[in-house]
Amino acid sequence: MGKKQKENLDIDQKETVCRTLHQYNKEPLSDEDMRKLQEIAEDYRRIKNYVYTRYGGVGSLSKLYPGYTVQNEMTASGLRADLSMPSVYFYRAIFDALGDIKSQWARTKTKIGSLIAQNENLLPQEKHYLRFLIRVNNAFDAALNQKPIQLPQEIQVKYEELASQVDVEKMHRYLCRQVRKYHVRNLCTDKAAGFFITGHAYRYGIEKERHQDKSVSDRYGIFIATKENRKRVFIPLTDNNAYEKQLYIKLKPEENGIEIHIPVQIKVRIHRDYLNEIGLSVGIWGMFTTHEGHIYGEQFGKLHGELTEYISKANVSYRREKNNNVGRKKYKARKAKLDAKLETYINQEINRMLEQEKPKIIYLPKLPGNSMGGYNKKINYSIGIWKKGLIKQRLQQKCTQHTIELVEVFGKGISTECSNCGAVGAYSKDTFFCSNCGYETDKKINAAKNALKRGQTQYLNKAFVSGEEAEMEQIIQK
Ligand SMILES: [Zn+2]
Incomplete structure (x- = not known):
């Protein structure tokens, strides 16, 4: 290394x-299938509400961890038979509701904890004691239910030490008051x-x-x-x-x-040194061009060409000799190899880009045709359509893995707008020219600069109109 x-x-x-x-x-x-699913959802809701009502209170605190008591009591309740609910759903609903009840208690404890910390009338040893009650489930339960506090030996020693320094009764009354005031019981839901x-x-x-x-x-x-x-x-x-x-x-x-x-x-992975914001334009010749003119994936067009050429040639011979299974097998193997080569290349180049550019945020124009992550194998493997879906899916995936934010910006007119003055310019084969301010640069760099600008000014892909996708398609195909 x-x-x-x-x-x-x-x-x-x-x-x-x-x-x-x-x-x-x-x-x-x-309609019939939908009704069947709604039936499940409806009974699922009923079971959850039953659990909320029966186990949502202070008195059930001891049953929440680890929850077997609730499970057994629910089995004995007869509710499952009443609803004729399959057990896979019945017990799932119970644990779902128990999870909600536990989260509610966790919120209450956090709330009371911060009130205790801020309370200037409490002595330090009182705060200590109360925090202990909040942290230890059994102690919390016992204090709220006026039961003697009995804990595993080692913790019991610690407890008694803390308890000896405070008025225990007074502390428990305080805790009960706070719980009455702040604990919100899980609301029964009427939505399935x-x-x-x-x-x-x-x-x-x-x-x-x-x-x-x-x-x-x-x-x-x-x-x-x-x-x-x-x-x-x-x-x-x-x-x-x-x-x-x-x-x-x-x-x-x-x-x-x-x-x-x-x-x-x-x-x-979190990279503390990835702090840059970059704008990208995407193309088949040069997969990515950054707003600073760095190009990644220059070989993409060539590799992709190899693949599509092979597929179209093979299709011609396939039509000629339909029953040639050996040939078909050979074709599949060869195509898989070319596919893999292209995918490896895409991955490598994305990795190289992230390492070099160290981006915190990447702004990417909305690509026409497919939505983020909606990569459809069938479409991408057909001839003539290049793998923009795959490229984008991989970029998205890598950005997630490296905690880089990938932001889609509004795509309309991104390559005809002048990144220098904002006027509408024109481009020839590779060059963008603005007759308003005289700015001239590579067409893709201009588009990438606009992506960065649009991203930073929050001109994002919210109101994308489908007619504009055709325009983007043209730009990318060139
Ligand atoms: Zn201009």
Whole structure:
């Protein structure tokens, strides 16, 4: 490892952060399927409200950790049978509600903690004692419920030492008062917006769809357990991803749709020395050009050309000899190799750019055609369309990994606007020229400078009008 790299590691920090990924239904659900999901959400809501009511109070504090008591009592309550709710949903709803109750208590404790810290009428030893009660669950519970405080031996010693210095009764009365005043019990919700779902209640996979002309096609999606025994709702999805996590199914009944939320833990790096703001323009010859004229991915056009040329040639011969399976296999292997080569190149060049430019924020014009992260394999692998979706997806991914902010700016007219004076200029093959102020520069540098300017002045991609995408398309293709 070189000296420079070592220095970088010293100022880097690694951290794990939680991000939420999303999946969407590909087509509207049938009314019947939507109703089945709403049924689950409705009962899920009822169970949660039941738990809020029964376990939200001071008297249930001792049952919250670790929660088995609640689980057993809920099993005995008969509610599951009343609702005929599958256990995968029943227990998930209980733990969901318990989680809410615990967070509510955590908020209350934080609030009271800061009040104690600010309270000038409390003596230091009183503050100590109260903070101890807040921090130790069993002590907190006992104090609020007027029970004797009994803790594991080592902590008990510590407790008694603190207790000996204060008026315990008075302290407990103070704590009770604060809790009465500030603890907000979880409100029962009347909205059945969705539900959590664990691995036993869903499965990703393919369903055969039979058409009227008797042909069959495959659809990828998710099967979700319903209240009917063994009956699952199949929902085709817009992507082909599968997760093995607890998912949140958000219902959008107004459009017969769903939104799946997937929490993921990702490792990120924080670079303390990445402080720059850069503007980028994106192109097929030279993947990225910065506002300072640095180019990354100069070979991209060449590599991409190789790939598309190979695909189109192969397609011609494929049409000639349709039954040549060996040839088809060879083709697939070769194409996969070229694909991989291009992807590796994209990754390398993005890495190189981030290392060289050390950006804190990257401003990127809204690219036409596909939205951020909505990278569709089918589109990108077809001939003639270059991999801007892939480039952007990779850039997004790397920015997330390195905690760099990637901001989309408004794309309209970004290459015809003069970055020097703001007037509308014109460009020939590679050069931008402004007849208003006489400014002349590389077309891509001008666009990248505008990206930076638009980003810094908050002229972001909010009201993007679709007609303008065609214009951007032209600029990028050149
Ligand atoms: Zn000008």
